[in-house]
Amino acid sequence: MTTGVTQDTASQGTPMAPAIIRTSVRRHSIKVELCTPAIGAELSNVSLADAALDPDAIAEIRALWLKHKVLFFRDQNISPMEQQNFAAQFAELEAHPLAPSHPEADKLLMLYRNLDPSKPKNYVEKASRENIWHADVTYKKAPPRGAVLRCELGPETGGDTMWSNMVMAYENLPATIKQRIDGLYAKHDAEHTFGAQLPIEERHAMAAKNPAAEHPVVLTHPETGEKVLFVNSAFTTHFSNFFNFEDIRYGQDFMPEAHQLMNYLTSQAAIPEYQVRLKWRTNTVAMWDNLQVQHYAVADYGNAPRKMLRATLAGTPLT
Known part of the structure; x- marks a missing residue:
């Protein structure tokens, strides 16, 4: 992922949380590293599991989400239910209308690929409809407001995701x-x-x-x-x-x-100047605004396993 200038939220005019706050939520303050001039920011010095319990941290993340349209968080070793709890602070959650949910967190969609070791090495599952530019579930009267996606397991190379502003x-x-x-x-x-x-x-x-x-x-x-x-x-x-x-x-x-x-x-x-591209690692989380961006999951990883969990933020009817 492209790196840029590191800022904290105070320098961007976003209200900061109170000075007295649990150290488990933040070690200092949320750090914001811009990814491209057009879209995306990587946030560090924050635990999503603990931030879910702090309204000020959630308000700060929400402001950054609206501004940068997609946020990235590295090294979030959280459970499926902790991911679901974090996402639920931004909107009600909804299960996917046509796909299965996680057994431990009923609002998490399982995006699992190539998990059968008995398949031959040159086997690739049927083409995924995620490797096309799209916003999620826009065929609903009330499309999702956004998503929180976590990488449980990614391929050694490939399997990136791109977002476009x-x-x-x-x-x-x-x-x-x-x-x-x-x-x-x-x-x-x-x-x-x-x-x-x-x-x-x-x-x-x-x-x-x-x-x-x-x-x-x-x-x-x-x-x-x-x-x-x-x-x-x-x-x-x-x-x-x-x-x-x-x-x-x-x-x-x-x-x-x-x-x-x-x-x-x-x-x-598909215009590159509007885009940001993320190389996933285990426990990387991406959070995006489904109304402001489209995304594309690059299907270039052959038969390597890829396990992703997505929480979907419910939306309201569009006018």
């Missing part, structure tokens, strides 16, 4: 594109991703249980007020209210314009 992606769009997408809505669906390999009856049942949702293409963040480009390659299927009757000769002129615009917008997450 979708606030910056919107800010840097050409003025003509901003004008064109103002007021547009888009549909987000899971049937063509999670349901694509299912028999038709099961796919239809899954789609009925998880109906498509409609969200603004340009989302106003509920806490920061920033505008966010809110479309992604995994779940966004089409604009709901795109039209252009001014320069269309025939009907065939209509859809290419919409498709090309959608492809252009979803491609913005």
Whole structure:
């Protein structure tokens, strides 16, 4: 992970916690190391297990989370329940609608890969849908507010995760594109991703249980007020209210314009200048704002085992 200038939160104008605080929570004060100019910060001198018990520490971390959009914590040797307790300080937690939870912490999603030692060395499990730029579960009317992901076991090399700043992606769009997408809505669906390999009856049942949702293409963040480009390659299927009757000769002129615009917008997450990349180590924790960023789990580690636990922060319906 790229390193940068080390700061403490006082130098950034964020209110500090009271001087009297348990040493188990902090050894001194939370240290903030910027990862890139665009996104990401690594926090040290803090125990997440103990910070969960201190409202001032949580308030400080929340302010940094909103500012930097994704936070990294190293050497957090915590239990699944301690991870769940920490995440629960930021929002109610929700289990994934289509994946199993951890037996010791019912709100933690198990993202486990390549754990069967009987498989041949050249075996790779079926392609994961995490190695595509996306925000989590945007096909819900109330997408998750964020996530807290911990590495239990990672490959010796590979298996990094990248995040992209979708606030910056919107800010840097050409003025003509901003004008064109103002007021547009888009549909987000899971049937063509999670349901694509299912028999038709099961796919239809899954789609009925998880109906498509409609969200603004340009989302106003509920806490920061920033505008966010809110479309992604995994779940966004089409604009709901795109039209252009001014320069269309025939009907065939209509859809290419919409498709090309959608492809252009979803491609913005892949611009390197908006990104940060994390090399995982055991007990590394990443915490991100699911409304402000997209992420991409790089699937370059072959049949090496990778065990991750994710707590999902529940969101509210988007407008």
